[in-house]
Amino acid sequence: MITKEKPRMGMYENVKHQYEKAADLMNLTPAVRKILAITNNEIVVHFPVKMDDGSVEVFTGYRVQHNNALGPYKGGLRYHPTVDIDAARALATWMTWKTSLAGLPYGGGKGGIQLDPSKYSISELERITRRFTYALGDNIGPEHDIPAPDVNTTPQMMAWIADTYMSTKSTNERTKNAHVVTGKPVGAGGLEGRDRATGFGVVVSIKEWAKLKSYDLRGMRYIVQGFGNVGFWASHFMKQHGAILVGVQDASGTIYNADGIDPDQLIVYAQGNNHHISGFPQASEYPTSDFFALDCDIIIPAAMGNQITGENAETIKAMMIAEGANGPVDVEADSILFERNIDVIPDIYCNSGGVIGSYFEWLQNRNGELWQMDEVLTKLESKMGQSFKKLLNTANEFHTDWRTSAYIEAIRRIEQAYIQRGIFP
Incomplete structure (x- = not known):
């Protein structure tokens, strides 16, 4: 079962820690550092x-x-x-x-x-x-x-x-x-396609990782925590690339099938089962506490924050974690995963497809236009591809991990805005 977020015990502290780490490394302008x-x-x-x-x-x-x-x-x-x-x-x-x-x-x-x-x-x-x-x-x-x-x-x-x-x-x-x-x-x-934009973006980020590593997603085994909008659509698009879903966890429990779970069948079942995956006939119940230790190549946490912690990070067998949720990996786990050479695609990049889709909808309404789904997904993939290149370049520039490089790239753009326009009064 998914554990609840515990914001008083770390989520905001995680954010501040990640920010300070990036600010130190990039030597952020003191005035801007105070503001942000x-x-x-x-x-x-x-x-x-x-x-x-x-x-x-x-x-x-x-x-x-x-x-x-x-x-x-x-x-x-x-x-x-x-x-x-x-x-x-x-x-x-x-x-x-x-x-x-x-x-x-x-x-x-x-x-x-x-x-x-x-x-x-x-x-x-x-x-x-x-x-x-x-x-x-x-x-x-x-x-x-x-x-x-x-x-x-x-x-x-x-x-x-x-x-x-x-x-x-x-x-x-x-x-x-x-x-x-x-x-x-x-x-x-x-907007056409807004419902799947976040999950689609998660898979775009996984494709960029696979291309960088010269991996083929076909046949790769993955697990998903959370089977709502993000978890389902990510699984749907992973299926299109030939990846195999072997484990799913939501608030109702954990299911597993080494031979694969069809996400399109699972969503139909869940919609008729009070949006719960428990009892899905094509999979077996699995111990909840062992979910992240499942034998797989990719983990997609798409539920709540602070799910991968110092307590379970050592048990992870996957090569990569794609953060479909906001803040699913805490600071302690981040350090452990980095030491174990397990790649983490950071949330502020990985799940940004949703806000990019929102931007397209905002433009559509503002300009009185109608965008087609193919156009939306093509533009979204292009935008995320550009962001991944920036993330990699910044990681190489500062010799740091992807999360910190994503923060630096994001903060630099805001810093530039303050430098150029000044601070009122």
């Missing part, structure tokens, strides 16, 4: 919502805006019991690095509501989402802060946010605000 070490704004809202039975619950929502030197804040909203201010700080900071590394005109933001959405009806979730949007008010906006889906949030929820936000504007302004969120359903202004 803290968040710009931290919004906490408490709001009441009437439940289906007539009772009222008060929810706590968060939106942390880390930095906007390169453009509007950009980042997801998650609905999860672990959401708190530290988690939002960590995730917002990662978004700043992610958008910068991808070369997008965005900064970083993140937030959500501290709740378990499985405990609420669809109508209750709609009222919670709309009331949260209203509570945030002008703290979000299409040229200021642009939310997107994240853990346990959906395209439908993004449509509710867009509709609620636009409903607060004058008639003349409503049509200009559709790009206040991305990740909307296609019929509500969403």
Whole structure:
């Protein structure tokens, strides 16, 4: 079973450690270093919502805006019991690095509501989402802060946010605000292919790694933690390249089949099993605590943060870890994996397909265009290919690991913006 994130016990500390390591190595300008070490704004809202039975619950929502030197804040909203201010700080900071590394005109933001959405009806979730949007008010906006889906949030929820936000504007302004969120359903202004963009990007990063190492993905064995949007689509595209899925873990348990698990069959089963993989007839149950020690070539952690730690990093047999989730490998594990020559494709590059897809949707809405899926995926792959080359060049320049080089490349772009425009006043 997937362990919960523990933001008070390390996630934000991990982010700060990674930042300081990169800042030291690149000799970051002192003034910029101080600015990027803290968040710009931290919004906490408490709001009441009437439940289906007539009772009222008060929810706590968060939106942390880390930095906007390169453009509007950009980042997801998650609905999860672990959401708190530290988690939002960590995730917002990662978004700043992610958008910068991808070369997008965005900064970083993140937030959500501290709740378990499985405990609420669809109508209750709609009222919670709309009331949260209203509570945030002008703290979000299409040229200021642009939310997107994240853990346990959906395209439908993004449509509710867009509709609620636009409903607060004058008639003349409503049509200009559709790009206040991305990740909307296609019929509500969403982008063809946005649903698979993150998982597709994870596989693009794996292909870049395989090309660098002169490996053939056909026949490679891999395991996936988390079988939601990212985990499924990553598995779907890995299957197209001939890789073999042998193990999957989600909150309901762990399954294994040495001969392979068909991800397309598994998703159909999970959708009919309350989105749980447990009991899948074409695989066997497997001890949860031994998941990362499975015999495989590639691990794709696509669930929550702090899953690969100092406690289990020594047991890993894979050659490579592709971080589909944000912060799935903690600092201690990072050091162990580096010493063991296990490659880690860092999250701010590996799972950036989602925010790149969001950028395409934002442009589509802003310019009144309609993009086709083939065009979206082709542009996404090209952009991620460019980022991988930068990551490798920077790693060679500073003689460092890929995560630190990704941070340096991201931070340099922001540093340049501050140097060129100055610091107000």
